[in-house]
Structure formats: C-alpha cells, structure tokens
Amino acid sequence: MQTLKDRPFALIGVNVGGNAKNLKDVMTKEDVTWRTFADMGDAGQGAIAARWNLTSTPTLYVLDARGVIRHKWLGAPGAEALDAALETLIREAEADSEKAPK
Amino acid sequence: MRRVFAGPVILALSWSLLSAEVGGQDGPATPAEQYKALVKESQSRYDAAQKEAFKSVPKGGVLPDDERTALVGLAYRSKYEQAPKLVGLAERYPRDPVALDALTEAVWQVNTTPYPVEMVGRDPARPKAFELLRRDHIGSEKLGPLCERISYGFGAEYEPFLRDVLEKNPHKEVRAQACLALAHFLGNRSLKLDLVLGDPKQAREFADLYGEEYLERLRRQDRVKAAEEAEALLVRAMRDYGGDVKLPDGETVAEKAEPELFGLRHLAVGKTAPDIEGQDQDGVRFKLSDYRGKVVLIDFWSEV
Known part of the structure; x- marks a missing residue:
C-alpha cells in the first residue's frame, strides 16, 4: 500500500454490523488503518450494507477514477489478482489526468 | 492490506432443525424412525467433534480463526459423510413423506465459499439426491x-x-x-x-x-x-x-x-457505483464521491 501513497488511489472501508461508538477500538484491534464508514446496525446490517446487498464479508469493490465499478469480489481475491486490477486502473487514471488540460 | 485477505466469513450453520428423538425400538423401524435416527447420528457426531475442538479453549475464551475455520470444515465433512445414508433412505421409500425430508437434509449443507476438499471432504450424495428430487418430488x-x-x-x-x-x-x-x-x-x-x-x-x-x-x-x-x-x-x-x-x-x-x-x-x-454518505471512525461526515478522480477500493469488513 505504501507504494500507492502518491498515486490516484484510496482505500475506503465500510464497517459492517458494528457499533460506531467503539469503531476506533475495533479498528485498532483489527489493524484497519484506513478511513472507514461506520455502518450502524444492531441486527448485523446497517443502511449501507443493506443498500449494497451485502451477503458476507469481506466483499470488495474496485471503482475506477470515474466511479464506475470495474471489479467486484464476494470474498477475498488473491493478492496478485487485486494488485494487478488496481495497477491497471491506477495507470489508466494517471494517463487520463496527464491528457487532461492543466 | 493483509487484513483484507484474512477477513472472516459469515456462515450460518443451521443445526437448529436437528433435534429429534428416536422412536420406539419394537419391531422394524419405520422410515420416519430411520430418518430420525440418522439425523440424531449426524448431530451427535458433530457435537462430539465440536466438543473436541473446544476442549483446549478456556471457558469464555475465543477460538482462534484457523480453529474456527476447521470447525466449519468439520461441520461440512460430517454432513457430507451422512448424506449418502439419507439419500439411500429416500430411494428405498420414495412415496413416504420422510423421503423429501431426508433429501433436503442430505443437500442442506451448501458450500457457499469453497472450503477445500481436503478439509470438508467430497459431497458424494449430491448428484443422486438431486436426481431423486427431480424424479419424485418436483x-x-x-x-x-x-x-x-x-x-x-x-x-x-x-x-x-x-x-x-x-x-x-x-x-x-x-x-x-x-x-x-x-x-x-x-x-x-x-x-x-x-x-x-x-x-x-x-x-x-x-x-x-x-x-x-x-x-x-x-x-x-x-x-x-x-x-x-x-x-x-x-x-x-x-x-x-x-x-x-x-x-x-x-x-x-x-x-x-x-x-x-x-x-x-x-x-x-x-x-456507476451508488454514492455512500456517512460518518467515519472520528464522526466526520464524508462521501464516497469525495474520492472521484481516484481509483477506490471499497472494503466491506466486519469484526472477527
């Protein structure tokens, strides 16, 4: 992730079935360092998870720089598959921003 | 990034249907009695295995991830091993109401995320079970x-x-x-x-x-x-x-x-992904669309 620091990329979490009050504690415990939506819901599902038809965690989406869903994994993809997918899209975004007038 | 790959799997084990008593022991067992006995056998095999798995865990303690995963595998394995017997019962008594119960029970354990076959075993009864379901119970x-x-x-x-x-x-x-x-x-x-x-x-x-x-x-x-x-x-x-x-x-x-x-x-x-609006861990409101212009990986995660 370090290598992505200066590139057009963001990792956003959605904490599912948690309780926003202790989210920071949970994130410390789970070693989650990235910005995360608190999706409250005592019954195991908050409004975000419900809208996104979440069935299990982890579920991952990759959006391109225009906000279009380019990959979706109901489960953990292999590290290689994920890295390759991100690298391709980040390069695409970098190429686009170079083309755009400054 | 490791956290993403080590994520937990939510899996509902539904054993609640499975509390049954064996009927009277006089005379040959009826199909219903045989079914109940098979279900009871499955349950006690699973219970015994679970007890064994939890033996090393102190009271009120939490099972480590890999052991919990193994326990899920065990659940699949014991179900898969019992399934051919249930299918056999359904095949012997195709017109008895218990036949459908037995077939349902035989295919109830659905491997939603692929637990490796070395862990959960094969599910040898599945093709035959669905053949009978389609032939006798459609x-x-x-x-x-x-x-x-x-x-x-x-x-x-x-x-x-x-x-x-x-x-x-x-x-x-x-x-x-x-x-x-x-x-x-x-x-x-x-x-x-x-x-x-x-x-x-x-x-x-x-x-x-x-x-x-x-x-x-x-x-x-x-x-x-x-x-x-x-x-x-x-x-x-x-x-x-x-x-x-x-x-x-x-x-x-x-x-x-x-x-x-x-x-x-x-x-x-x-x-195009729907927008998300909400609070982050510090209570600050933000939107997914704030990150337009960047590639975004959204990680839906939950506490292990």
Missing part, C-alpha cells in the same frame, strides 16, 4: 426453502433443479421462490467465477469440489447473457408473484426482488 409444496438455500451455492445440480421447479411445480409460492432463487443463483455464480479466474488456488478448490468440466463450461459462458437472464427472472417474479405471494419469512416477492434488481442494475461491474 411437485412438492415443501421445496421453497431448499430453492432459496441452494441459490447461495455453486453446484452443477442446482441450476437444472431450479429450472425444473419453476416449470413444473404446481404451487405458486414455490414457483415464486424458484424464480427468485434461479435469478440469485445465476448472478451469484458469475461473481464467484470472478474469484476463480483471479486466483489459481481458488480455481483448484472449485474444480475439486464441483468438477473441472463444469468450471470450464462456466468459464466459456456468456456473462452478459447470464446477467440478462437473471434480470429477466426478477422482472418476471415481480410481475407474476410480486405483491400477492408472501414468502415464509413474511416478505412479499416484490420486497425480495427489488433489492436484487437494484444490485443487477447498479452494483454490477460496468455500472
């Missing part, structure tokens, strides 16, 4: 929950079975459930295939569990067409069963189908 009014259950799975037998129920079952509520289940199954299977395509290890696990040939056929399938059929099935479910058919959980077909349709139309690859 018109049953009790097939709804089974349709729903298998829609989360991947097995090759599920699709022809759901199509058969949708076409041949005389009960409207069952057809409605088969229609929803088939839509869900087709969409879900495509998504699971994405995991397979990206990861050789998972490809191996899927092939071991569900057959190389089946996987190869799916690799070649027309993804766009599958998505279109799933959408058409949901539209059909809304039109034919929408407001007036209530499902066992009290929801109408429309209430079930609408979020699924939303998913196909807005949460599929190629669609």
Whole structure:
C-alpha cells in the first residue's frame, strides 16, 4: 500500500454490523488503518450494507477514477489478482489526468 | 492490506432443525424412525467433534480463526459423510413423506465459499439426491426453502433443479421462490467465477469440489447473457408473484426482488457505483464521491 501513497488511489472501508461508538477500538484491534464508514446496525446490517446487498464479508469493490465499478469480489481475491486490477486502473487514471488540460 | 485477505466469513450453520428423538425400538423401524435416527447420528457426531475442538479453549475464551475455520470444515465433512445414508433412505421409500425430508437434509449443507476438499471432504450424495428430487418430488409444496438455500451455492445440480421447479411445480409460492432463487443463483455464480479466474488456488478448490468440466463450461459462458437472464427472472417474479405471494419469512416477492434488481442494475461491474454518505471512525461526515478522480477500493469488513 505504501507504494500507492502518491498515486490516484484510496482505500475506503465500510464497517459492517458494528457499533460506531467503539469503531476506533475495533479498528485498532483489527489493524484497519484506513478511513472507514461506520455502518450502524444492531441486527448485523446497517443502511449501507443493506443498500449494497451485502451477503458476507469481506466483499470488495474496485471503482475506477470515474466511479464506475470495474471489479467486484464476494470474498477475498488473491493478492496478485487485486494488485494487478488496481495497477491497471491506477495507470489508466494517471494517463487520463496527464491528457487532461492543466 | 493483509487484513483484507484474512477477513472472516459469515456462515450460518443451521443445526437448529436437528433435534429429534428416536422412536420406539419394537419391531422394524419405520422410515420416519430411520430418518430420525440418522439425523440424531449426524448431530451427535458433530457435537462430539465440536466438543473436541473446544476442549483446549478456556471457558469464555475465543477460538482462534484457523480453529474456527476447521470447525466449519468439520461441520461440512460430517454432513457430507451422512448424506449418502439419507439419500439411500429416500430411494428405498420414495412415496413416504420422510423421503423429501431426508433429501433436503442430505443437500442442506451448501458450500457457499469453497472450503477445500481436503478439509470438508467430497459431497458424494449430491448428484443422486438431486436426481431423486427431480424424479419424485418436483411437485412438492415443501421445496421453497431448499430453492432459496441452494441459490447461495455453486453446484452443477442446482441450476437444472431450479429450472425444473419453476416449470413444473404446481404451487405458486414455490414457483415464486424458484424464480427468485434461479435469478440469485445465476448472478451469484458469475461473481464467484470472478474469484476463480483471479486466483489459481481458488480455481483448484472449485474444480475439486464441483468438477473441472463444469468450471470450464462456466468459464466459456456468456456473462452478459447470464446477467440478462437473471434480470429477466426478477422482472418476471415481480410481475407474476410480486405483491400477492408472501414468502415464509413474511416478505412479499416484490420486497425480495427489488433489492436484487437494484444490485443487477447498479452494483454490477460496468455500472456507476451508488454514492455512500456517512460518518467515519472520528464522526466526520464524508462521501464516497469525495474520492472521484481516484481509483477506490471499497472494503466491506466486519469484526472477527
């Protein structure tokens, strides 16, 4: 992730079935360092998870720089598959921003 | 980034149906008694294995992840090992009401995410079980929950079975459930295939569990067409069963189908993601669309 620091990329979490009050504690415990939506819901599902038809965690989406869903994994993809997918899209975004007038 | 890969899997183990007493021991056991005995045997085998697994855990302690995973594997394994006996019972008494219960029980354990075959064992009874379900029970009014259950799975037998129920079952509520289940199954299977395509290890696990040939056929399938059929099935479910058919959980077909349709139309690859607005861990409001211009990886995670 370090290598992505200066590139057009963001990792956003959605904490599912948690309780926003202790989210920071949970994130410390789970070693989650990235910005995360608190999706409250005592019954195991908050409004975000419900809208996104979440069935299990982890579920991952990759959006391109225009906000279009380019990959979706109901489960953990292999590290290689994920890295390759991100690298391709980040390069695409970098190429686009170079083309755009400054 | 490791956290993403070590994520937990939510898996509902449903053992609650399985408390049964063995009947009287005089004379030959009736089919119902034999069924109860088999179910009881499954339960006690699982209980014993679970007790063994928890032995090393102090009271009130938490089971480490890998041990918990092994426990889930154990649940599958003991079910898979019992399944042929249940199928045998259903084959001996095809007209007894217990036959359908036995077949349902035999295929109830749906391997939603591929636990490796070395861990969970094979599921040798599945093809025969679905052969009997289609031959002897396709018109049953009790097939709804089974349709729903298998829609989360991947097995090759599920699709022809759901199509058969949708076409041949005389009960409207069952057809409605088969229609929803088939839509869900087709969409879900495509998504699971994405995991397979990206990861050789998972490809191996899927092939071991569900057959190389089946996987190869799916690799070649027309993804766009599958998505279109799933959408058409949901539209059909809304039109034919929408407001007036209530499902066992009290929801109408429309209430079930609408979020699924939303998913196909807005949460599929190629669609613009819906915006998310909410609070972060510090209580600061923000939006997903704040990150437009960047590639965004969204990680839905939960506490282990």
